[in-house]
Amino acid sequence: MSEDLHILCTDRDGVTHNLPAIDGWRIMEIIRDNGLPIKAECGGALECATCHVYVAPAWLDKLVEKRDEEDEKLDEAFMVKRNSRLSxxxxxxxxxxxxxVTLAPEG
Ligand code: FES
Incomplete structure (x- = not known):
């Protein structure tokens, strides 16, 4: 069952927030709807790269691999690292x- 799902999101001040999460939602939506400052200008259409986060290394293998389109869009993000993803x-x-996850700096 997917009760009591949550994610931990560290903001740009280094404060970690425990956010309730819903199965099937985009991580970006969970961060945004809990009021943390993520721009996500394109609303998830893979057109803006302003939903950039760093994923804690221990979690990287659990994620679905990046599609080429995500990789290409990430190239436009600011301060991209090995553990960068578009949330x-x-x-x-x-x-x-x-x-x-940790919110990446805004460009
Ligand atoms: S919200 Fe625009 S690429 Fe993710």
Missing amino acids: CQILMSDELNGLE
Whole structure:
């Protein structure tokens, strides 16, 4: 069952927030709807790269691999790292309960 799902999101001040999450929602939506400052200008259409987050290394293998389109769009993001992802391309699931992400700096 997908009760009590949550993710941990660290904001740009270094404060970590425990956010309730819903199965099937985009991680971007979970962050945004909980009031954290993520721009996500394109609303998840893979056109803006302003939903950029860093995923804690321990979680990287649990994520669905990046599609080429995500990789290409990430090239436009600011301060891209090996663990960079666009959070609109990650869907919440039981497997990702407790996922740890950090908001990337805004360009
Ligand atoms: S919200 Fe625009 S690319 Fe993710």
